[in-house]
Amino acid sequence: MKIVLAYSGGLDTSVLVRWLKNHYDAEIVTFAADVGQEEELDGLEEKAIATGASKHYTLDLVEEFASDFIYPMMRANAIYEGQYYLGTSIARPLIAKAQIEIAEQEGCNAVAHGATGKGNDQVRFELTYAALAPELQIISPWRMQIFRDAFPGRTEMIDWCAANGVNVEASASKPYSMDRNLLHISYEAGILEDPWFDPTTPENKKMFKLSVDPQDAPNEPEYVELTYERGDCIAVNGEEMNPAQVLKTLNKLAGKHGIGRVDLVENRFVGMKSRGVYETPGGTILMQGHRQVESITMDRDLMHLRDSLVPKYAELVYYGFWYAPEREALQAFFDDSQKHVCGVARLKLYKGNVITVGRKSDLSLYDDKIASMEGVASDYNPDDASGFIRLQGLRLRARAIKQLSKMKL
Secondary structure, three states: OEEEEEOOOOHHHHHHHHHHHHHHOOEEEEEEEEOOOOOOOOOHHHHHHHHOOOEEEEEEOHHHHHHHHHHHHHHOOOOEOOOEOOHHHHHHHHHHHHHHHHHHHHOOOEEEOOOOOOOOHHHHHHHHHHHHOOOOEEEOHHHOHHHHHHOOOHHHHHHHHHHOOOOOOOOOOOOOEEEEOOOOEEEEOHHHHOOOOOOOOOOOHHHOOOOOOHHHOOOOOEEEEEEEEOOEEEEEOOEEOOHHHHHHHHHHHHHHOOOOEEEEEEEOOOOOEEEEEEEOHHHHHHHHHHHHHHHHHOOHHHHHHHHHHHHHHHHHHHHOOOOOHHHHHHHHHHHHHOOOOOEEEEEEEEOOEEEEEEEEOOOOOOOHHHHOOOOOOOOOOOOHHHHHHHHHHHHHHHHHHHHHHHHOO
């Protein structure tokens, strides 16, 4: 057997390299994805080989992540349960896709991951495997009783590494877990499992990596102009950039002003509630600017129809159905809705807030002659509203006369 393992070099996957090799008598190929986490990836190959892997890949997926995954999701204005910008969710299908490509290249007949049996990531990885490579065997050690019996906790894993010469730097009492990429960083588990725990206090706020505390942000606001073409941001303050450059630039700008922090309890796909703390600095600015350009360029009923479908789209991304036909169909609709979403949004950044202060577009549907409260000549005749309102109220008057009046008797 030959297995490709999604590998980070941390405690769990370091154990998995050796365990999978021994348990399955298999050759192990390891794979790490650079999706913009800006963490030290050097040395992973040497570590993986020393642990028992026959070969290691570290792939730079940053540009693909931004252009083919984050930007399509931004065109849909997707936010899960009204708060979560789906930073972890959207990275998993890309990582799994790249893992499959390596499996095909290396002639592997199985893929493995280190996601826990309680989380969403196991679903996201495995739904992608099923959609793109149904012939591959899927190995999920954390759902195997034999693995859980051997490693009921981190202490046992650390002890096993020491006994087997596996070099890892880990703490048996790590206060929380983190996952970082170009769009966001998430914090969960450990001390954060108490939904009453406050991570923003002076003694705890060092947890945050991408943004300053809003109270410590500059006392003067900063303005930024975002240019959109067919729903995609193509320039920041007039400087044209590719999607990855846009996000990197906005991450620094927003982080400087304490923008993008969210503390929430979300509903996992597997059924439980989970508390998570997220930083999505650039994405928060990007989505607000997008919405503002839409507000002047998108037809009302098209916008309302699109908005009614966003919760379903966000749910599909969160659950891991990126490669499902329903997500692809919704994406086609959302992308078509963006044909005229072209223009500039002007935003003011100040102490954790993104404040809209302007929007403009050559394709704007906003007509100041019609919207003005002054007596400006236009195609709109206020007298037309009389019949319009009477027709809209027809069913309400009938209900009041025929039904509600009798209920009062």
